[in-house]
Amino acid sequence: MYGEDVLKAQWRRKRVVPEVDAEIDLVVEDADSGFCGAVVGFELGAVVLEDRFGKRRNFPLTPAAFLLDGKAVTLRKPPVEKTQARRITASGSIAVAGVQAQVAKASRIWVEGIHDAALVERIWGDDLRIEGVVVEPLDGIDDLQAAVAAFGPGRERRLGVLVDHLVPGSKESRIVAAVKDPNVLITGHPYVDIWQAVRPDRVGIKKWPVIPPGRNWKEGVCEAFGVREPADMWRRILREVSSYKDVETPLINSMERLIDFVTVG
Numbered sequence: 001m002y003g004e005d006v007l008k009a010q011w012r013r014k015r016v017v018p019e020v021d022a023e024i025d026l027v028v029e030d031a032d033s034g035f036c037g038a039v040v041g042f043e044l045g046a047v048v049l050e051d052r053f054g055k056r057r058n059f060p061l062t063p064a065a066f067l068l069d070g071k072a073v074t075l076r077k078p079p080v081e082k083t084q085a086r087r088i089t090a091s092g093s094i095a096v097a098g099v100q101a102q103v104a105k106a107s108r109i110w111v112e113g114i115h116d117a118a119l120v121e122r123i124w125g126d127d128l129r130i131e132g133v134v135v136e137p138l139d140g141i142d143d144l145q146a147a148v149a150a151f152g153p154g155r156e157r158r159l160g161v162l163v164d165h166l167v168p169g170s171k172e173s174r175i176v177a178a179v180k181d182p183n184v185l186i187t188g189h190p191y192v193d194i195w196q197a198v199r200p201d202r203v204g205i206k207k208w209p210v211i212p213p214g215r216n217w218k219e220g221v222c223e224a225f226g227v228r229e230p231a232d233m234w235r236r237i238l239r240e241v242s243s244y245k246d247v248e249t250p251l252i253n254s255m256e257r258l259i260d261f262v263t264v265g
Contacts, residue, residue, distance in 0.1 A: 017063060017072050017073060017074050019074045019075075019076050020068060020073045020074070020075055021078035022039045022047050022061070022076065022077060023039065023078055024038075024040065025038050025039065026039045027039075028049070028067060028068050028075065029068075030049070030057075030066060030067075031064070031065055031066060031067050033057075035049060035051065035057055035059075036049075036051060037049030037050045037051040037052075037055075037056070037057070038050055040056065043058055044058075045060065045061065046058040046059055046061065047061055047075055047077070061074075061075050062074075105132040105133060105134075105262075107133060107157060107158040107160075107262040107263070108134055108135075108136055108151070108160070109128075109133060109134070109135045109136070109159075109162065110137075110138050110147075110159065110161045110162070111136075111137055111161075111162045111194075112137070112138055112140055112162070112163065112164050112194070113139065113140070113194070114137045115195070115238075116162065116164070117135050118234075119197070119198075120255065121135065122238065123241070123247065124259065128259070131259070131262075131263045133259070133262055133263060141161070141163055141172065141175055141176075144161070144175050144178075144179060145175070145179055148161075148181060148184055153181050153183035153184050154183055155183060157183070158183050158262045158264070159181075159184045159185075159262070160185050160186075160257075160258035160261050160262045161176075161179075161184065161186040161187070161258075162188060162255065163186060163188035164191060164192065164193055165188070165189075165190065165192050165193075166186075166187070166188025166190070167190050185261040185262075187253075187258055188254060189248070189250040189254055191248070191251075192211075193217050193218060194251075195221065195233075195237055197251040198237055198247055199247060199248060202237075202241065202246050203236065209221060209224040218230045221233065
């Protein structure tokens with residue numbers, strides 16, 4: 001009897017690990033740490049991955065260091081033209097290159113005031129210009145039912161309305177309940193004012209100050225921050241907002257619903 005051929009191992013084929021271009025948005029997992037994210041760029045010879053929470057980490061491009069669809073791969077930096085990131089709008093959408101803003105359509109999105117309009121423009125402005133949707137500020141919603149009737153909504157003239165402090169039992173909820181046109185969608189967020197929809201850590205605090213009932217909310221916030229004029233406080237808040245990541249989820253969800261509603265068809 002002869003034992004195992006001692007040369008057999010030398011003839012075994014080595015496991016071939018495929019090389020894959022680390023193109024922008026390719027989702028891979030670091031085999032050692034289990035960190036999973038999309039390729040967003042390169043730094044000092046390492047690939048930069050961003051996970052779904054926005055956390056970024058750098059990983060060296062070592063052989064067989066990553067998993068793609070559960071299989072080991074070796075990432076390599078692709079040619080320069082392939083590594084240029086897609087431009088992402090402030091709302092998180094992929095920007096469409098070479099497309100000009102459309103002529104304004106009949107459909108509209110209404111918000112309660114100029115601060116609301118400025119924040120919506122900061123985050124969703126690119127998307128709305130591509131869709132040809134204009135955002136118009138109201139002076140509050142006390143006369144919302146009459147304003148909607150005057151607008152004359154229709155199948156080709158839809159109306160979306162973003163309402164502050166839209167919570168059960170509030171004055172706002174009662175006003176909204178009176179509008180029953182199928183061509184009107186009203187969404188809102190639970191915050192007293194659009195200022196509060198900005199994540200507090202963006203302005204250097206753990207949470208927004210609690211203002212006693214009956215006190216003007218903006219004036220109370222200004223006093224807590226030691227700022228005299230609400231306009232100055234708003235500029236301070238707005239400059240900290242550059243994308244959807246800087247605002248609370250209820251506002252994001254409400255705006256996305258409104259945009260979908262007024263752009264359908």
